[in-house]
Amino acid sequence: xxxxxxxxxxxxxxxxxxxxxxxxxxxxxxxxxxxxxxxxxxxxxxxxxxxxxxxxxxxxxxxxxxxxxxxxxxxxxxxxxxxxxxxxxxxxxxxxxxxxxxxxxxxxxxxxxxxxxxxxxxxxxxxxxxxxxxxxxxxxxxxxxxxxxxxxxxxxxxxxxxxxxxxxxxxxxxxxxxxxxxxxxxxxxxxxxxxxxxxxxxxxxxxxxxxxxxxxxxxxxxxxxxxxxxxxxxxxxxxxxxxxxxxxxxxxxxxxxxxxxxxxxxxxxxxxxxxxxxxxxxxxxxxxxxxxxxxxxxxxxxxxxxxxxxxxxxxxxxxxxxxxxxxxxxxxxxxxxxxxxxxxxxxxxxxxxxxxxxxxxxxxxxxxxxxxxxxxxxxxxxxxxxxxxxxxxxxxxxxxxxxxxxxxxxxxxxxxxxxxxxxxxxxxxxxxxxxxxx
Numbered sequence: 001x002x003x004x005x006x007x008x009x010x011x012x013x014x015x016x017x018x019x020x021x022x023x024x025x026x027x028x029x030x031x032x033x034x035x036x037x038x039x040x041x042x043x044x045x046x047x048x049x050x051x052x053x054x055x056x057x058x059x060x061x062x063x064x065x066x067x068x069x070x071x072x073x074x075x076x077x078x079x080x081x082x083x084x085x086x087x088x089x090x091x092x093x094x095x096x097x098x099x100x101x102x103x104x105x106x107x108x109x110x111x112x113x114x115x116x117x118x119x120x121x122x123x124x125x126x127x128x129x130x131x132x133x134x135x136x137x138x139x140x141x142x143x144x145x146x147x148x149x150x151x152x153x154x155x156x157x158x159x160x161x162x163x164x165x166x167x168x169x170x171x172x173x174x175x176x177x178x179x180x181x182x183x184x185x186x187x188x189x190x191x192x193x194x195x196x197x198x199x200x201x202x203x204x205x206x207x208x209x210x211x212x213x214x215x216x217x218x219x220x221x222x223x224x225x226x227x228x229x230x231x232x233x234x235x236x237x238x239x240x241x242x243x244x245x246x247x248x249x250x251x252x253x254x255x256x257x258x259x260x261x262x263x264x265x266x267x268x269x270x271x272x273x274x275x276x277x278x279x280x281x282x283x284x285x286x287x288x289x290x291x292x293x294x295x296x297x298x299x300x301x302x303x304x305x306x307x308x309x310x311x312x313x314x315x316x317x318x319x320x321x322x323x324x325x326x327x328x329x330x331x332x333x334x335x336x337x338x339x340x341x342x343x344x345x346x347x348x349x350x351x352x353x354x355x356x357x358x359x360x361x362x363x364x365x366x367x368x369x370x371x372x373x374x375x376x377x378x379x380x381x382x383x384x385x386x387x388x389x390x391x392x393x394x395x396x397x398x399x400x401x402x403x404x405x406x407x408x409x410x411x412x413x414x415x416x417x418x419x420x421x422x423x424x425x426x427x428x429x430x431x432x433x434x435x436x437x438x
Contacts, residue, residue, distance in 0.1 A: 006235075009243045013265040015184075016217050016244065018341045019077035019124070020299055021332075024269055024308035025067070025114075026082050026128075026276040029053040029089045031313040037277030040087050040134055040148040047135055054089065058105035062315025064117035070317060071123060074325040075332025077340070078124035080187045080306065081114050083176060085128075085277075086146075088135025092180070096171050099135055115180055126185025127176055131169055131200055131222070138165040145193050166201055173205060177212040187246075188221045197223055197230075202240040219246045219267075235260050244304075251294060255301030255344065263344070267304035270294065272321055278310040285320055288327035289428040295328075295339065296365045296429060300354040302344045334390040335431045338363035350377060353429070362434040363389065364412075369424050373400055373411035382437055383410050389431040 003011070030037045032053040040050055071079050084090045090100040092111035101110045111127065118125050133139045134148055140162065141147045141155035149155035177183065186209060191197070202222040209216060220232040220242030230238035232245050235258050244265035245256045256266035272291075273282045286294075291307060298305045309321045332339065338356050345355035345362055352374065353367035366374065376383065386395035395412050400419035403411050412432060414422045424430040 005237055005239065005241075009237075009265070012215060012217050013243050015124070016078075016267075016304065017265055017302070017343070020304050020339050020342070021074075021076050021295055022126075022267075022304065022306045023067075023071040023074070023076045023079040024128075024276075024306045025079060025311065026085065026278075026308060027311045027315075028082060028085050028091065028277065029057055029087060030085070031059075031278040031311065032056055034278050034280035034313065036275040036279055036282075037082075037085055037087075037310075039277075041146055044148050044151070046149060046152075050087065054099070054104060056105075057101070057313075059110075059311075059313065059315030062106070062108075062110065062113075062311075064110075064114045065120070067114070067311070067317060068118045068121040068123060070322055070325055071118070072121045074329040075336055075339070076123065076307075078126060078184060079114075079118050080126035080128050080185055081111065083111050083127040083129050084133075084172065086130045086132050086134055086189075088130075088133040090172070092176065094172055094175055096168055096175070111176075112180060115183075119181075124184035126187055126217075127180075127183060128187040128189060129173060129176065130189050132190070132195070133165065133169070136165050136168060138162060138168070145195075170201065170205055170208065174208060174212070177209060177216075183213060183216055186216050186218045188219055190221045191223060197238070197240070203238075206240040217243045219244055221246060232264060233258055235262075251297050251303070252301065255303060263302045265304075266302070267306050268294075268298050269306040269308065271308045271310075272324060273310075275310060276308055278312045278318070280312075283320070285324060288324050288331070291324065291328050292331050292429050293365075293367060296354050296356065299339055299342050299356045300344055300349070300365075331426070331428065335429070337361075338365065338389055338431045338433070347378065350375075360436045360438055362436055364432040364434060366424055366430040366432065369421070371421050373398070373403060373413045373418050375403075375406065376410040376412065376434070378408055379410035379434075380408050381410070383412075384435045384437045386412050386435075387433045388414070388425060389433045390426065395432050 026037050030039050033039050083092050093102045093109040094100050115125050138161040141149040144150050222240045223231050232241040244267050247268050251268050258264050273285045275282050295305045309317050311317050342356040342358045345357035353365040356363045383397050386397050396418050397412055398418045
C-alpha cells in the first residue's frame with residue numbers, strides 16, 4: 001500500500017527536523033544599490049533603469065568556501081541560496097535566459113560554486129527560487145499587486161502570454177533539479193492574491209520535482225501561506241502543499257499545527273538585521289544572545305530556524321554578521337546537543353526559560369537567574385542527574401529547607417549550599433541537561 005502524503009512528508013523531513021538550524025543567503029544584483037532585495041518594487045524601478053546594476057555586477061571577493069565554513073562554524077547544518085529572486089536575475093547558468101551571472105563581469109556559475117563549497121563542508125544544500133519574475137516580458141506587470149511597473153500603463157501585458165512565463169519558470173526549476181546534483185531543499189517564494197496553487201500549474205510542477213528528486217524537501221509557498229482547503233495546515237494537504245510551513249520574520253506563539261492540533265514541520269525564516277538582501281546602512285543586528293534564544297524557542301515548539309545573511313556586492317558576508325555567527329557557533333559547540341534532534345518537551349514551558357527534549361534527556365534552557373534554588377515544576381522524583389551541558393560539570397539536585405512547601409517540584413543549583421543564589425554560568429542561555437528516570 002502506498003504511503004499517504006503526510007507519511008511521505010514525515011519520511012522526507014526526518015533529517016530536516018533533526019538538523020534544526022540553517023543559513024539563508026539572499027544575494028543578487030540588489031547588493032549593489034544595497035537597499036534590500038525589494039528595491040525594484042519599493043522604488044518602482046524599471047528593467048531599463050535597473051540594468052546599471054547588471055552591467056556592474058562583479059563580485060570579485062566571492063568565496064563560497066568561506067561562507068560554508070562560517071555556516072558550519074555557527075552550528076548550521078544546511079543552507080539555502082537565492083538562485084533567482086523576484087528581479088529575475090539568475091545566479092545560475094540557465095539556458096533559458098541571458099539574464100544571468102555567467103553573462104555579467106562575474107562570468108561564473110555562482111550557484112554551482114555555492115553547492116560544491118557547502119557540500120564539501122558536509123552541509124545539506126537548498127536553493128530558493130522565486131516563482132514571480134519582474135524581468136520576464138510575459139509576467140504580469142501593470143495592475144499586478146507587486147510588480148515595480150504596476151502603476152505604469154505602458155507595461156500592460158496580454159494575460160494570454162502568462163503561459164509562456166510558466167513554461168519558462170517550470171523549465172528553470174527542471175534545470176536546477178537536473179544540472180546541479182542532489183538538492184536537499186527547494187524553497188519557493190511566493191503566492192499571493194489569486195496567484196496561488198494551480199495558477200502556477202503547481203500540480204504539474206510538483207510532479208516534475210518528485211520525478212527528478214523525490215527526496216527533496218519543499219516549503220509551502222506554491223500554495224497560499226494561510227489556512228485553507230488543501231494547504232499544509234489541513235489534515236488533507238494537497239499534492240503541492242509542501243513539506244514544511246515557512247513563517248517569516250516571526251516565531252509562531254504556539255508553534256505550527258494542523259487543524260487537528262497535530263504538529264507539522266515548520267521553519268521560521270528570520271533576518272540577522274532588518275533586510276534580506278545587503279543593506280549598507282542597516283546596522284540593526286540581532287545579538288548573538290537573541291539568535292541563541294530564538295533558535296531555542298523554535299526547537300521548543302518543534303520548529304527550525306533559518307537565519308538569513310546578505311552578502312555585499314563584492315561577495316563578502318558583512319563583518320558584523322560574521323562576528324555574531326561566530327559567537328552563536330561558540331555557544332552551539334558546547335550546547336548543540338540541546339538543539340540537534342530535539343523538539344518540544346512533554347513538560348510545559350517554565351518561567352525561567354524553555355525546555356527542549358530528546359528521549360530521556362530534558363534540556364533546561366535558563367534565561368533568568370533564580371533567587372535560591374531553581375525550581376523544576378512537577379519533576380520531583382523524576383530527575384536521575386543534572387549536568388551543565390557546556391562542560392559536563394555536576395549540577396546539584398536537592399531539596400533545601402526552603403523548598404519543603406513544594407513537594408511536587410524538583411530543584412537544582414550550581415553550587416553548595418544549594419539554598420543560596422548563584423549567577424548563571426552563561427547569561428545568554430545556560431543549559432542544564434536533566435537525565436530523567438525511565
